[in-house]
Amino acid sequence: xxxxxxxxxxxxxxxxxxxxxxxxxxxxxxxxxxxxxxxxxxxxxxxxxxxxxxxxxxxxxxxxxxxxxxxxxxxxxxxxxxxxxxxxxxxxxxxxxxxxxxxxxxxxxxxxxxxxxxxxxxxxxxxxxxxxxxxxxxxxxxxxxxxxxxxxxxxxxxxxxxxxxxxxxxxxxxxxxxxxxxxxxxxxxxxxxxxxxxxx
Numbered sequence: 001x002x003x004x005x006x007x008x009x010x011x012x013x014x015x016x017x018x019x020x021x022x023x024x025x026x027x028x029x030x031x032x033x034x035x036x037x038x039x040x041x042x043x044x045x046x047x048x049x050x051x052x053x054x055x056x057x058x059x060x061x062x063x064x065x066x067x068x069x070x071x072x073x074x075x076x077x078x079x080x081x082x083x084x085x086x087x088x089x090x091x092x093x094x095x096x097x098x099x100x101x102x103x104x105x106x107x108x109x110x111x112x113x114x115x116x117x118x119x120x121x122x123x124x125x126x127x128x129x130x131x132x133x134x135x136x137x138x139x140x141x142x143x144x145x146x147x148x149x150x151x152x153x154x155x156x157x158x159x160x161x162x163x164x165x166x167x168x169x170x171x172x173x174x175x176x177x178x179x180x181x182x183x184x185x186x187x188x189x190x191x192x193x194x195x196x197x198x199x200x
Contacts, residue, residue: 013042013082021077024068036065039082043089049157050093052146060092086162087172090154097150144194152187159184
């Protein structure tokens with residue numbers, strides 16, 4: 001399977017050191033701790049954006065890292081594990097959506113209250129009011145994303161928050177490229193409708 005591509009302007013996080021990955025494969029606790037520290041924010045952020053609930057996102061993140069521990073002996077230290085982590089996280093969220101008719105909690109969580117998904121506040125430049133307005137808009141967008149049907153929410157989060165291209169998303173969700181593009185277009189159109197009356 002080809003390595004996932006990211007959208008232009010979305011920098012890939014720094015690679016995990018090979019000795020950390022080798023340590024994870026060997027089951028060394030300090031390597032597992034370093035792996036967790038380096039990847040927690042991305043895993044939790046993806047789960048939070050897809051589920052819209054911090055408690056559910058924490059549960060999903062915990063399950064992802066339990067799976068990392070179980071799969072540690074098969075980890076290839078020469079390959080970046082982040083694409084696999086994204087896939088595991090997305091699959092767990094999909095399982096949640098399907099299990100027992102679970103419904104995603106559709107409530108807005110102010111993004112600036114959670115440091116793992118918050119956007120950095122501006123330093124020099126725009127006035128403080130601009131930062132508050134940006135945070136308010138981000139909360140409105142998050143609330144609108146949470147109201148999308150799961151299949152639409154998933155492609156928006158993977159594309160706009162994870163920075164993945166349509167082909168990579170298609171591989172992750174088991175659809176073809178054209179279907180993912182249509183799903184993404186439908187999601188953006190629906191978000192436009194949801195935000196039309198509330199966007200400041």
